Amino acid sequence: MSEIILETKGLTKHYGGVHALTDANFKLHKGEHVAIMGDNGAGKSTFVRQITGVELPTRGEIIFDGQQMHFNGPIDAREAGIETVFQTLALADDLDVPDNLFLGREMTKADWLGPFRLLDYKAMRQATLDGLEKTAVKIPNIRNAIRNMSGGQRQCVAIARTATFHSKLTIMDEPTAALGVQETAQVENIVRTLKEAGEPLILVSHNMRQVFDLVDRIIVFRRGHIVANLKKEDTDGQDVVAYITGAKTGAEFEGAA
Amino acid sequence: MADSQHGTGGLVFDKSKRTWPNEINVFAALILIIVIFEALGAMIYGQSFLFDSKDRFDSIFNEQRLKIIILQVSIIGIIALGVTQVIITAGIDLSSGSVVGVTAMIAMSFAQVSEVNGIPNPKAVFGPALMDLPIIVPIVVGLFCGIFAGLINGVMVAYTRIPPFIATLGMMVSARGAAKWWTSGRPVSFPTEEYAAIGSGMMPVIIFVVLAILFHFIMKYTVYGKHTYAIGSNEDAARMSGINVTRHKVLVYTIAGMLAGISAIVLTSKNLTAQSGMGIIYELDAIAMAVIGGVSLAGGRGSIIGTVIGALIFGVIISGFTFLRLDAYYQEMVKGGIIVGAVVLDQWRQQRAAARV
Numbered sequence: 001m002s003e004i005i006l007e008t009k010g011l012t013k014h015y016g017g018v019h020a021l022t023d024a025n026f027k028l029h030k031g032e033h034v035a036i037m038g039d040n041g042a043g044k045s046t047f048v049r050q051i052t053g054v055e056l057p058t059r060g061e062i063i064f065d066g067q068q069m070h071f072n073g074p075i076d077a078r079e080a081g082i083e084t085v086f087q088t089l090a091l092a093d094d095l096d097v098p099d100n101l102f103l104g105r106e107m108t109k110a111d112w113l114g115p116f117r118l119l120d121y122k123a124m125r126q127a128t129l130d131g132l133e134k135t136a137v138k139i140p141n142i143r144n145a146i147r148n149m150s151g152g153q154r155q156c157v158a159i160a161r162t163a164t165f166h167s168k169l170t171i172m173d174e175p176t177a178a179l180g181v182q183e184t185a186q187v188e189n190i191v192r193t194l195k196e197a198g199e200p201l202i203l204v205s206h207n208m209r210q211v212f213d214l215v216d217r218i219i220v221f222r223r224g225h226i227v228a229n230l231k232k233e234d235t236d237g238q239d240v241v242a243y244i245t246g247a248k249t250g251a252e253f254e255g256a257a
Numbered sequence: 258m259a260d261s262q263h264g265t266g267g268l269v270f271d272k273s274k275r276t277w278p279n280e281i282n283v284f285a286a287l288i289l290i291i292v293i294f295e296a297l298g299a300m301i302y303g304q305s306f307l308f309d310s311k312d313r314f315d316s317i318f319n320e321q322r323l324k325i326i327i328l329q330v331s332i333i334g335i336i337a338l339g340v341t342q343v344i345i346t347a348g349i350d351l352s353s354g355s356v357v358g359v360t361a362m363i364a365m366s367f368a369q370v371s372e373v374n375g376i377p378n379p380k381a382v383f384g385p386a387l388m389d390l391p392i393i394v395p396i397v398v399g400l401f402c403g404i405f406a407g408l409i410n411g412v413m414v415a416y417t418r419i420p421p422f423i424a425t426l427g428m429m430v431s432a433r434g435a436a437k438w439w440t441s442g443r444p445v446s447f448p449t450e451e452y453a454a455i456g457s458g459m460m461p462v463i464i465f466v467v468l469a470i471l472f473h474f475i476m477k478y479t480v481y482g483k484h485t486y487a488i489g490s491n492e493d494a495a496r497m498s499g500i501n502v503t504r505h506k507v508l509v510y511t512i513a514g515m516l517a518g519i520s521a522i523v524l525t526s527k528n529l530t531a532q533s534g535m536g537i538i539y540e541l542d543a544i545a546m547a548v549i550g551g552v553s554l555a556g557g558r559g560s561i562i563g564t565v566i567g568a569l570i571f572g573v574i575i576s577g578f579t580f581l582r583l584d585a586y587y588q589e590m591v592k593g594g595i596i597v598g599a600v601v602l603d604q605w606r607q608q609r610a611a612a613r614v
Contacts, residue, residue, distance in 0.1 A: 090494040090497045092557070093557065103495065103498040115481045115484075
């Protein structure tokens with residue numbers, strides 16, 4: 001097996017008395033695409049919030065790229081190389097594509113001017129074009145405000161952020177939940193491009209067809225526990241549904257939920 | 258269709274597909290309003306509004322009226338530059354008029370001469386030791402007053418998270434109180450010659466234009482400007498992207514306060530006197546200029562250029578009513594209508610923008 005990019009050991013999150021996530025042991029290898037599935041409230045989003053630094057875990061370890069991490073916020077995780085495409089897009093509607101890609105980490109000139117340092121529009125535009133090319137995203141005009149774009153194009157911009165910054169790991173939380181058929185295809189194409197480029201990915205999705213189309217491995221969450229770790233070749237839709245609903249539990253996770 | 262949406266390569270950077278800048282619409286509105294006044298003037302009095310109609314061939318325009326228009330809007334226009342930035346962060350500043358009042362009183366107190374026509378200054382606030390001071394003193398004091406008020410606004414808005422409307426409303430009332438308290442309501446007059454020079458002649462216009470150019474540049478080409486737009490556009494996204502939203506808001510309100518301070522210095526210098534009632538409802542005029550100029554109250558949209566054109570529209574309308582010899586009371590009533598109308602227009606623009614998506 002190739003190198004491990006992300007590993008969690010005994011990752012646990014309690015909200016008061018609610019055990020949203022219990023002892024999640026998870027491994028992701030370099031270049032691997034993994035799907036996280038499970039019913040609503042099974043702990044998928046909680047898991048993602050812990051590894052992206054949005055929340056602090058109650059206990060457990062996160063080992064990213066060989067180092068134990070303590071994320072104090074999403075910025076920490078992003079600086080470490082974990083880029084997340086959230087369900088609710090974190091885009092500023094009135095700004096254009098390069099502005100959004102570089103929001104909070106603008107390329108600048110004359111840095112001695114402090115908050116009034118100058119924006120290097122030219123460099124950011126070029127880097128944006130490179131990033132879009134890498135993800136094969138086609139946007140009619142990158143200088144258009146995000147407001148004037150379709151849902152798919154917006155999603156693509158959010159995804160292109162990850163490509164522009166050479167992230168080590170991309171996490172997508174329900175990236176196509178709000179999209180139409182064509183736009184979904186567009187986003188799935190980008191995911192395939194990332195796969196070809198050898199970029200690891202965690203995909204949270206409810207869409208069985210999409211999951212079987214795009215990933216190598218499926219992790220199933222149920223009631224805060226990981227209950228299955230399935231290779232795509234060894235399973236099928238029926239099987240995964242059985243794990244999700246609780247009709248089946250993986251042998252190594254027996255007694256977990 | 259599907260294939261034109263995705264696939265490798267073929268990135269387009271099409272200048273012609275750039276969206277139509279809103280400033281052009283605002284400018285068209287300015288032209289339209291001028292044309293309406295020209296038409297009304299020709300019909301009612303047989304006179305031209307902005308052009309020279311006295312058959313003098315040495316000038317094309319009615320220079321007198323043009324001067325009055327731009328001079329009239331310059332002082333409030335300086336405030337509007339700051340208010341524009343605040344509104345772009347999806348905030349509001351209702352305190353600027355009162356900040357002008359208190360800054361006017363305090364700055365003027367440090368700009369007084371000790372002797373007027375051989376007798377001691379009858380309006381003296383301080384003893385002789387604090388009179389006939391170099392010009393830098395009242396300017397620094399004035400800037401400090403504005404910055405201090407703006408800083409309090411910013412801290413209130415950013416740290417306590419109370420709505421900007423309430424925070425700046427509090428400052429509006431308190432600052433007006435401070436303006437009256439400073440001299441128990443007595444006016445402050447007789448500034449030094451150097452101080453009087455700041456706002457004499459067309460100086461207010463020059464100061465306004467210089468500041469407008471400066472802040473246009475800052476809003477468009479610096480990180481400060483970009484973050485201001487980002488916060489107003491989607492505050493959560495800005496925060497998630499690592500922008501220090503709290504600190505940035507404090508900075509924006511502080512700059513707005515400073516600009517109100519500058520406006521007060523120019524105003525008192527022009528009028529050669531300071532009164533505690535100075536600047537009343539300037540904040541609403543400034544907000545109106547910004548909104549007329551296309552700055553959206555929802556945040557994220559608008560520009561300094563838009564506000565400058567908005568200020569000109571404001572000035573042209575007021576001057577137009579004078580030209581049509583309408584009573585000053587009507588002017589005030591109409592001004593209220595303009596402010597509400599501008600907000601209605603903004604709402605309508607927002608709905609249209611939402612419908613497009």
